Amino acid sequence: MKTIEFYGAGFPYHPVSELPGSLFVLEGTDGVGRSTQITLLRGWLEGEGYAVSDTGLNRSPLTQPGLDAAKSGHTLSRLTMSLFYATDFADRLENQIIPALKAGFTVLSDRYFYSTIARDVLRGADPDWVRSMYGFALKPTHVFYLRADLPHLLARTVHGAGFDYWESGMDIRCADNLYDSFVAYQTRMIEQFDRIAEEYQMTVIDANQPIDDVFEALRRAIRGLITQEGS
């Protein structure tokens, strides 16, 4: 990364002077095909000779067991969920992403903290409070927003993992059944994402397209960015 910048104070106790790797983030609501694209990008980048590391949400060894337990018992409130997810994100950033960037890896992140902001704000969190909380976050090399509309999301969900309690926003009872709640919740999520994508200057990729076309669009953009970084 040519310049190391944080959204706020970063990690003052642990200054980083050089991060030779690049950090690319794929954002978007559930079911837009982020993980499929990451697999494809990884294969391509490795073929080009780049060392790739991928990372996703709630995979931190620190918080995963606790988060799973809390989610299954539905004991997380809006506030504690915000804080718990921020803990998870900080752990992955400090212990996985930054070390990989230091070692010169190209890091592909399946989401970053933007999704968490969207979700928290929909649940009534103070937008400024959440943004300041993520003041420790490193600014990525580039962020792509995979944007799919509701009909496409619905088709992917039905033919994918099916309706999920959290992804349908059932914890805030958008409606009294999973389907209607999913529709209401994801509609609002798309609105939130559109706003956040603009705020954080993400590149919007039309994820209604077939997988190969999305991949091609991502590949073209990333190729340009990597050449720039390397020059």
Place this chain on the structure above:
Amino acid sequence: MLPTNQYPGKLIVVEGIDGSGKSTQIDLLTKWLRRQGRSVYFSEWNSSELVKSTTRLAKSEKLFTPTTFSLLQATDFADRWENRILPMLKAGVIVLADRYTFTAFARDVARGVDPAWVRNLYSFAARPDMALYFSVPLDVAVERILSARAKIKYYEAGMDLGLSDSKTTSFRLFQQRIVDEYDRMIHEFGFTVIDGTQTVQNQQKMVRQLVRKGLQGWEGLPNPAVVRRKSWRKKIEEVASTLNRRDEQ
């Protein structure tokens, strides 16, 4: 950065480094207020069930960074705030807290996190009506802790900061940093400073005086176990009328 307490209850907190004697004082205060027939709720730092397993894992495996330590503690506190402290304050109870957000401000900043960042993190919690800071010279506190406890734990000693290979030295250096942070907060948050080198009785006398003054003219939620029948009805009617007023709003 903490909003003023707007709830009917009163929030009184004690702060100070380990070994400052604050827990002894708040324990005596709690019992004194209960004996007076007050509705009292006591709350301790680090006691929520929500993140207990994660904290235990992180401590035993030494997984914490200053930021994740700070965020997990905030999660723990938020759970306690929402499920224990806030309902009690809304009900008109005196909440006594052994350590509050200031403990996080002191320890986390001593670990190197940004002071403004951690203050924002806790901005969902109300500012106490009274914050008593028990000030003792570092040597006194360290001596009390070292003689009372068999072993100081890794994070307690601030070993994660790499200040010293010796736990005792590290503990002392870490506590000094915490004291420096507390000192900075005396003015920022208007702490009432209590001299923790005085006798327990003298300190308690002063604490009771301060609390008595702070509660003057304030009733709070009546306690059914102590109120006489006649005044009980009157008091319950008062509570009922505040509830009605709230419904109308």
